[in-house]
Structure formats: C-alpha cells, structure tokens
Amino acid sequence: MEIFSIFLSWLLTTALVLFMFCMFLHPLRSNRSSITAPKLPPNPPNLPIIGNLHKLIGKPRHQALWQLSKEYGPVMLFYIGSKPYLIISSPAMAKQVLKTQDHVFCSRPLSKAVKRLTYNYMDIAFSPHSDHQREMRKILVSEFLGPKRARWFNHVLVTEIETMVRALGSHPPNVAVNLNKLFLALVKGVVCKVAFGNNYRQQPNKGPSWEVVVDEGLEMLGGSLGDSFPWVGPFIDQVSGSTSMLETCFTNLDTYIESIIDDHKNQIAEVIDDEKDFVYTLLELSSEDNTSGHRLTKEDIKALILDVLTGGVDTTVVTLEWAMSEIARNVRVKQKLQTEIRNNTGRKPKIDVLDITKLTYLKMAVKETLRLHAPAPLMIPHECMSHCQIGGYDVLPGTTALINAWGIGRDPSIWGENAAEFYPERFEKFEVDFEMVPFGGGRRSCPAMNTAPATVEFVLANLLYWFDWEVPDGVKNEDLNMQEEGTLVLRKKVPLCLVPTNYNWDD
Numbered sequence: 103m104e105i106f107s108i109f110l111s112w113l114l115t116t117a118l119v120l121f122m123f124c125m126f127l128h129p130l131r132s133n134r135s136s137i138t139a140p141k142l143p144p145n146p147p148n149l150p151i152i153g154n155l156h157k158l159i160g161k162p163r164h165q166a167l168w169q170l171s172k173e174y175g176p177v178m179l180f181y182i183g184s185k186p187y188l189i190i191s192s193p194a195m196a197k198q199v200l201k202t203q204d205h206v207f208c209s210r211p212l213s214k215a216v217k218r219l220t221y222n223y224m225d226i227a228f229s230p231h232s233d234h235q236r237e238m239r240k241i242l243v244s245e246f247l248g249p250k251r252a253r254w255f256n257h258v259l260v261t262e263i264e265t266m267v268r269a270l271g272s273h274p275p276n277v278a279v280n281l282n283k284l285f286l287a288l289v290k291g292v293v294c295k296v297a298f299g300n301n302y303r304q305q306p307n308k309g310p311s312w313e314v315v316v317d318e319g320l321e322m323l324g325g326s327l328g329d330s331f332p333w334v335g336p337f338i339d340q341v342s343g344s345t346s347m348l349e350t351c352f353t354n355l356d357t358y359i360e361s362i363i364d365d366h367k368n369q370i371a372e373v374i375d376d377e378k379d380f381v382y383t384l385l386e387l388s389s390e391d392n393t394s395g396h397r398l399t400k401e402d403i404k405a406l407i408l409d410v411l412t413g414g415v416d417t418t419v420v421t422l423e424w425a426m427s428e429i430a431r432n433v434r435v436k437q438k439l440q441t442e443i444r445n446n447t448g449r450k451p452k453i454d455v456l457d458i459t460k461l462t463y464l465k466m467a468v469k470e471t472l473r474l475h476a477p478a479p480l481m482i483p484h485e486c487m488s489h490c491q492i493g494g495y496d497v498l499p500g501t502t503a504l505i506n507a508w509g510i511g512r513d514p515s516i517w518g519e520n521a522a523e524f525y526p527e528r529f530e531k532f533e534v535d536f537e538m539v540p541f542g543g544g545r546r547s548c549p550a551m552n553t554a555p556a557t558v559e560f561v562l563a564n565l566l567y568w569f570d571w572e573v574p575d576g577v578k579n580e581d582l583n584m585q586e587e588g589t590l591v592l593r594k595k596v597p598l599c600l601v602p603t604n605y606n607w608d609d
C-alpha cells in the first residue's frame with residue numbers, strides 16, 4: 103500500500119510536471135512557428151543563387167512580372183538573388199500597401215547607387231523614410247511646386263510654348279518633327295528656368311550632354327544587380343563595370359549641379375526678391391540667417407536639385423510623347439480633341455492657362471494616357487519596415503514592394519474588354535480609386551500629382567490647337583510603333599515623329 107501510494111504520487115507529480123512543461127512550451131512553440139513559418143505569398147520556383155532573376159530575361163520588367171502575376175496572384179513573392187520583392191498587381195492590394203499599411207511601406211530600399219548619387223541619402227525620392235526626407239519634401243512642395251511659384255511657372259510655360267509654336271509654324275512642309283526632342287527641350291527649358299533661372303541648354307564644355315547624364319543617373323537610381331547579392335555584390339559591380347560607371351555618372355551629375363550652385367552664389371547679391379528662383383531660395387535656407395526653419399547643407403541643396411532634374415523632366419516628357427502617340431493613332435479621338443479645344447477657345451493669339459479648365463475631353467485623354475502608359479511602371483520601390491500582412495500573407499521587414507502600376511492600368515477585369523484601347527470616354531463614368539496609380543500613393547506619392555497633369559494638358563492643347571498632325575507617309579496610323587523600354591521610366595523605344603501642318607482658321 104505504501105509503495106502504491108508512493109508510486110501514485112510520483113505518477114501524479116510527473117504528470118503535473120509534464121503538463122506544466124507542455125503548457126510552458128505551447129506558447130513558445132506557437133510563437134516560434136509564427137516566426138519560422140510565416141504564411142508567405144506564392145512564389146515562382148527559385149533557382150539556387152539567382153532566385154527568380156531568370157524570369158525577367160527577354161522582356162521589360164513590368165511586363166514579365168505582370169504575366170507572372172496571372173499565375174501566382176496579385177500578391178507574389180519574387181527573389182532576385184537573396185533579396186525578396188513583394189509584387190503587387192491589383193487595386194485592392196495596392197490600396198493595402200499605399201493606404202492601409204502606408205506607415206509600414208513608406209520607406210525606400212538602400213542601394214549603393216542611391217547612396218552615392220543622393221549624397222548619402224539626402225534626397226526626397228530615393229532615400230529611406232526619415233525626418234530629413236520629410237523635411238526635404240516639405241521644402242520642395244512649398245518652394246517649388248506650391249502656389250508661391252505657380253504664377254512664375256505658368257508665365258515661363260506660356261513663353262516657352264510660344265517659342266515652340268513659332269518654330270513649328272515655320273517648319274518645312276511635309277517634314278516630320280521628332281516630338282521626343284521637342285518635348286525634352288520644352289520641359290527641360292521650363293523646369294530649368296523655374297528652378298535654376300536659366301535654361302541651361304548649353305552643353306557642358308566637356309563630357310556627355312545634360313540629357314545623357316540625367317538618363318544615366320535615372321537608370322542607376324533603379325539599383326544594380328550587386329544590391330541583390332550581398333556577399334558577391336561588390337565583386338559583380340566591379341567586374342560588370344557598374345562601379346566605375348557609377349563613379350563617372352556621379353562626377354558628371356555633381357559637376358553639373360555644382361556649376362548651377364556656383365552661378366547662383368556669384369550672383370545672389372544682385373538679384374531682387376521677385377527674380378529669385380528655387381536655387382536662390384535654397385541658398386537662403388542654407389544661410390546662417392535662417393534661424394526659423396530647417397537649415398540646409400550644401401549636400402541637401404544638391405540632392406534637391408537632383409530630385410528636380412530626375413523627377414521633374416523625364417516623367418512629363420514621356421507622358422507627352424505617349425499621349426501624342428495615342429492621339430495620332432486614334433483619328434476619332436484626335437478630331438474630337440481638336441474640335442473641343444478650338445470650339446472652346448475660339449480664334450485668339452494665344453491660349454490662356456484658364457482656357458484649359460473647360461476642356462474636359464482633353465483632361466480625360468491625359469488620364470487615359472497615364473492609365474495605359476504609367477510613366478513609372480513599377481513606381482519607385484517601397485520598403486517594408488516591419489512585419490505586416492498584405493492580402494492575408496505575411497510580409498517580413500526588408501521586403502521591397504513593387505507596385506505594377508502599368509499592369510493594374512491595363513487589367514481587363516477592371517477596365518473591361520476594351521482595356522487596351524485608348525478610349526478617354528471611359529472616365530465619364532469611372533470613379534478612380536486605386537484602379538490606376540500613375541503617381542503612387544500615401545506618404546511617398548508624387549508631390550507633383552496635381553500640377554504635372556496640368557502642364558501636360560496645356561502643352562497638348564497648344565499642339566492640337568495650332569496644328570494638324572499626321573503620321574509620316576508610308577506609316578498607317580494604327581501601325582505606329584508603340585514598343586516600350588526602360589525600367590524606372592517607361593520610354594517609347596522608337597521616338598515619335600509626326601508631320602505638323604498649320605491649322606487654317608479660314609477654311
């Protein structure tokens with residue numbers, strides 16, 4: 103009996119200890135499983151070392167990823183090397199990243215090229231989330247994009263367009279104009295005059311042209327392969343020549359930006375308040391007399407100039423070129439636009455910025471262009487800062503989110519069977535939420551999302567008011583080449599060339 107009760111109490115004690123041990127282990131186990139086995143989004147099969155990189159071969163990135171999303175869904179995990187990317191391909195999921203979880207995704211990934219070209223993450227567009235980034239963004243919005251400079255901006259835009267219309271008016275008959283070159287000269291002229299007081303059209307004494315320098319910078323800001331292979335990255339960049347290209351690109355950009363700042367420093371004493379461009383304002387914000395706001399360093403100023411050069415010109419140029427390409431291909435739309443613009447404006451020596459407010463069809467045509475040809479097809483990458491869920495899947499910190507604005511804008515399940523058609527009338531009924539995201543969303547959305555479309559509308563209104571446009575002889579409208587190229591900015595592979603004819607009001 104003694105032995106039995108001793109055995110029983112031993113059994114009970116053991117059972118109790120085991121029970122308590124299990125109870126203790128349970129939360130640990132469930133905790134561990136949530137850390138070690140998160141529910142990750144579907145992922146195409148990976149290859150060792152390169153991950154899914156091979157899936158991007160042979161097609162522009164946004165097109166390859168859009169095709170894969172058909173198989174793997176609107177939230178897909180994708181690896182380049184060991185670096186995880188979250189590929190977003192539907193309005194609902196874009197809304198989760200850019201709105202619901204904006205506080206988690208409002209950063210940008212680190213990259214060697216961004217660090218170098220942005221003076222150690224001093225800029226707005228490519229630098230990670232920080233107080234400094236927000237301060238820089240506030241300065242750009244209030245001192246460059248805001249109402250303070252809007253009147254000057256409109257004045258410069260009108261003057262530059264007059265020059266362009268005059269030049270086109272005396273263009274030899276039946277000879278095509280390269281609209282890419284035309285738009286680049288126009289937009290660069292306007293942005294440089296407003297930001298830097300001078301159109302800076304002249305080429306630097308030595309080295310590549312301004313356009314080449316900025317284009318190279320934009321390509322590099324998109325990141326290099328080395329960023330995705332942490333152990334061998336520096337070696338890959340060295341062998342592929344990317345490190346030396348980055349240094350050359352930095353030197354060219356920096357020399358150009360430095361010359362703008364030097365010109366301003368030399369003249370600042372003689373300039374009156376009304377003539378102070380953006381760079382003068384930045385220099386004032388960097389002076390010791392600025393005791394109220396954020397005191398800018400020279401690197402801050404350079405990084406802000408870089409943002410204006412890389413963000414403000416190419417995006418507007420490609421939007422104009424895609425818009426005119428679609429308009430030239432679609433004779434019905436072209437005629438409807440010209441009737442609207444000419445009827446509403448009437449015969450007068452120049453179009454006023456206010457005339458544009460009445461042009462509803464033109465506004466829809468610009469929206470339609472941005473839907474079909476999102477100038478930044480995968481936007482600028484967003485970086486996940488902490489563990490969160492998107493579409494019911496776990497997303498881990500350090501994952502880079504790419505939102506396929508190009509694909510979402512063309513999805514027939516959203517836009518109907520005629521999704522691929524240029525049909526501005528669709529916006530008569532369609533209320534847009536996240537069904538198109540050409541300017542991104544949330545804290546890192548484009549700060550020019552309200553002003554940039556107005557510039558595009560004004561330029562198009564002038565081109566279609568003063569001239570009739572035809573594709574060159576031998577090309578059918580519908581056969582106009584619409585091939586795309588570029589990673590960060592979506593360009594037309596073959597520049598658009600059209601033949602202008604002066605519009606004759608007396609006919």
Ligand code: HEM
Pocket residue numbers: 226227228239242409410413414415417418421476477478481482483484539540541542543544545546547548549550554555
């Ligand atoms: C049609 C013209 C334009 C388009 C389609 C466009 C598009 C975009 C897109 C997609 C983004 C990234 C948004 C995101 O990551 O969520 C962006 C960011 C940005 N854009 Fe634009 N943009 C245009 C014109 C401009 C202009 C004229 C400027 C003037 C300087 C500008 C300055 C910027 C800046 C500074 C950012 C970074 C914002 C941040 O990270 O906080 N953009 N833009």
